[in-house]
Amino acid sequence: MGMEIQNGAIAAGIKGRVSIVLMVLGLMSCGATDAPTPSVTASQTPAIAADSWSTGEIDSLRQWVRCAPRDALPSPDAGALEAAVASGDQAAIDEAATALALKLARLHLFGTADTAQRAGWRIKDTDTSIDLPSRLRAAISKDDVDGFFNGMRPSHPDYAALRSAYAEETDPERRKTIARNMERWRWMPHSLGSSYVLVNTASFEASLWRNGARQKTWPVIVGKRSTPSPVFSATITGVVLNPWWHIPASIIREKRGNFPARLGYVKTANGYSQKPGPNNALGEMKLVMPNPFSVYMHDTPSKSLFSRDVRAFSHGCIRVGDALNFATTLLDGAKSREEVDQIVETRRTTTVDLPTPLPVYITYFTATRLGDGSFVVEPDIYNRDKRVPATASATDTECSA
Structure with missing residues (x-):
């Protein structure tokens, strides 16, 4: 009975807001010569509120996950999202989609290297101050998932040149x-x-x-x-x-x-x-x-x-x-x-x-x-x-x- 009511609400196009708790990735800042270099962690657990994901936004997210190798990145596991979609539970869909989107965004913004792999790179990455959950919420509210991920890629023209060369090499x-x-x-x-x-x-x-x-x-x-x-x-x-x-x-x-x-x-x-x-x-x-x-x-x-x-x-x-x-x-x-x-x-x-x-x-x-x-x-x-x-x-x- 509860599922019938929920499905009816979705069919009627009602978008709700849900509170979700996610395990998200953090990034340590580069320091001076004796400071640790940035690394990605999964120890932070902020609670965020996100607009419900529409079918079209889910399709866009799937596309970005599938296309991650074009930026020389691994495609994150989308299993949790697909299981949530199969269940029809909108709250579960929102939670899984938001978690996957934030994980992929951090790959585009910060990369995959750990502290040892970044050794000697002492240019401070100020991107650690970006509030990714807030940006994602704003993107979902505007139905602009593509814009959100495009904004995570390095914006420098030399990166675009590398990306083009990578596709052709x-x-x-x-x-x-x-x-x-x-x-x-x-x-x-x-x-x-x-x-x-x-x-x-x-x-x-x-x-x-x-x-x-x-x-x-x-x-x-x-x-x-x-x-x-x-x-x-x-x-x-x-x-x-x-x-x-x-x-x-x-x-x-x-x-x-x-x-x-x-x-x-x-x-x-x-x-x-x-x-x-x-x-x-x-x-x-x-x-x-x-x-x-x-x-x-x-x-x-x-x-x-x-x-x-x-x-x-x-x-x-x-x-x-x-x-x-x-x-x-x-x-x-x-x-x-x-x-x-x-x-x-x-x-x-x-x-x-x-x-x-x-x-x-x-x-x-x-x-x-x-x-x-x-x-x-x-x-x-x-x-x-x-x-x-x-x-x-x-x-x-x-x-x-």
Whole structure:
């Protein structure tokens, strides 16, 4: 009798609201060098209220589950949902559909990697602050399940390029590499900012992005295999022209104190420093971008190295080709190139603030779209790919999600 009443209510199109308790996945935030990296857990159990799922919304959810492999993700088990649908119990359907939708959303937003697999990735993922249950409730109330899941995918154009390449790639190993880099994009913040610098150490490129588009790209030299450039984010606040180089203790040990005065080196209370000038290891400019690794973007006197295809020569810092052009572009009108050149000619150390601080992301993507628009799979110079999970299964050809 109770089931007849319930079925009658559903047939009449009455949508009720139900309270459900779900086991949902959480995510730990990235920290500094000694903090744990993000991992997915299933220990949180918030109670949420969700609009009842319509038949059409259930069909959309099924489609997204089936199409998860198109994003190099596993399809979550939909058994509980199908059992609930077979029972005809709307409360059970709502509970199972919401649980499945949140699980799939977290896969798209955060990925599948655990703490060990994310080791060394120290860019904080601010997506942990997103209230997924509230977003899902709003999507169901608007009959917009597709919009909900589309909003969970990484929004960066480079992810879209990876997704397209993944769908077309037939070589199993290249397909795994692309899948691993799609996973890395899920570790990035959903929004990187309206303007930012993105450095990809695997492809030896630095790009300035403004308003969602790549504005310009510069070649870079990155850390040697023995001293790899770390993955992290910082904020660029200014440019130092004619910088002094205060030599790190590790380099002093490596060179055993061999710093000749003819190259501008001077002994200081804390070790050695190098005066501004043509031989300075930092070249004619250095960015102000404080970070716990003491890794900076700067010029270099060794211009010939930019002609190499594989440019891993530094102790970890990022050396930029055409560095004064790079600096002037970031200054965005605060100083013209002529004014920058005039300051450089003085040999006086001068700091010029950016009009607006810029986020910078030092990343590592071994499959990517280059500044010229071409798609490449690069050598894994730091041997980091093998620890990143790769779901490279076949995709349903009828998927439209």
